[in-house]
Amino acid sequence: MPTNLQILLDHRPTDKVSPANFRFVETPVPAPGPGQVLVRQTFVSLDPYMRGRLSDAKSYARPQEVGAVMQGGAVGVVEASNNPRFQPGEAVVGMGGWQRYWLSDGGDLRVVDARAIPIQAYLGPVGMPGVTAWYGLNTIIAPKAGETVLVSAATGAVGSVVGQLARAGGARAVGIAGGAEKCAFAVDELGYDACVDHKSPTFAADLKAAVPDGVDGVFENVGGEPFQQALRRLNDFARLAICGLIASYEGAPTALPDMRVFLVRRIKIEGFIVSDHMSLWPQALTELAGHAAAGRLKWRETIREGLEAAPQALVDLLHGENFGKMLVRVD
Template sequence: MEEIMPLNKGFVLASRPPAGGKATLDNFAPFEEETGDPGPGEVLVRHAFLSLDPYMRGRMDDGPSYAASQEIGKPMIGATVGEVVASRNPGFSVGDKVLGMGGWRLYARDDAALLRKVDASRAPLQAFLGALGMPGITAWIGMHTIIAPKPGETVVVSAATGAVGSVVGQLAVAAGARAVGIAGGAEKCAYAVKELGFDACLDRHSPTFAADLKAAAPKGIDGLFENAGGRIFGACLRRLNTFARVAICGLISSYEGEETSSLPDLRLVLVRRLRIEGLIVFDRMDLWPQAQADLTALYAGGKLKWRESVSDGLDSAPKAFLDLLAGKNFGKQLVRLP
């Protein structure tokens, strides 16, 4: 008797947000479809967790960027971890745990070349979507190839309790640098200092932010890992030391309409000989194995911590994503799939 393949469910991008406006629940639409058997060389993966990330908001717009826009009517893009439930590829067996870009849906039929096996015996499966996956690897690559902190230097990171920023701060501490985080609210700041080991953490909503930053980084800033943009970014730029390095990883505050930054006079770049570099983690795929190995070793040694915000069920994905854009998550935002 032929096996009946399960029904697939998910969300597509139904419409684009208005130019300069905010995404809403109306931009997403549910779908159901037959899963279908894997073709030659393909595997069928049942997703266990879906990652929600700020970059998805940029992909919803129809404009030039480092990657193609999300297509209308197609399943929303997104990294996933799950289990192989059917395979027509000799390199993958039923039961293998894999990382891929399965998107906002329960199942995905994937070319095996687009999947990576992960060892769920070394860490929780969802960790490969967070500190041991793309966000953590982003932090590692930015810190090693751009910031390169020396002992005694000061490194500032925005969105400090997010999936990327939390790893940045811990890597700065491990390098002997002073780690200063920026986060939204007292609870997140307390977590950064007490749990993650930051030397200080500033509330981005503080009316005295500029003075707070000067007090937390009295000798100036040697490395700035930027995830948020906006006026806070401008304030940090003004505290940069000569030969400071800036990694621009994300500008989440601008994704929903806020001005990208309050840039100072660009003579500052010349006078202080600043290095400012955009960071797209997929440009350095050659470093992924080393980064993941180093991060996994830090976790095994108890020197890498993280926190997760988990929403349950695929239907929760659109709202959880909008909450992420509004800064309501705490740590890595995940959707747990039944």
């Protein structure tokens, strides 16, 4: 009989996250009861927000429960169903967490088309990261044609979509990424006008050269020194969408810069959590799916094999060792 491998949070990290914070258990595969759906998961998603949920500090989302299956997005195929909304064999996406099988009441499941778009894309450019990019760019930065948008983590799951949407709307897109390979991918494959390597000893000068007319919008995923340098390049009335600060998620300080820039340049700065804006998800997902199916949206993935790889994959994500969206293939 097949068993359900599950990964639980064993104890909260007191410093940096380690695979030792998690433990593995095997349980019988559950049978769906009335109204329930059994999903065999194929990919689970690794995302920076997970680091915050490992803490019990008050935040925008409830902390991950100790002793429970680690939560997170997943895609899979309906194995059995007692819910008329879902049929065996259908591809679905939801918050299945780090486990091989997921028993759902169907309330948080969505059927997706895995024929025109690869199923794992619903965890990336046609999922939460894509909607995050769409929302922050379109509603906060709202770039006009010809303006310059600067995107940190430019080849990541969110940043790669931001850059392409900005270019499609007529803006000039400049990325910040870690390493020559990522910067080349940003320009050659994603269509960025330029990309600057934040690991370069000449990063500050390189960034200045890449945005000779300044920056009108910043989509911030990282924080740290790249963000400090970006603030020095802002034009009057620039808009800043603060999506993430991954540089500080493992304990590094998050220091505010000289606040005068926000006043003198009359800057709009807004932090956002995409789950606060669920009413816009259908519109965003429809647009993103159309771009992906037509080949207008490109992305890259780092895929680790086997569910057992999830804890180390999260550690690696937090240290920038992914290229594009970080995923774990369950089997």
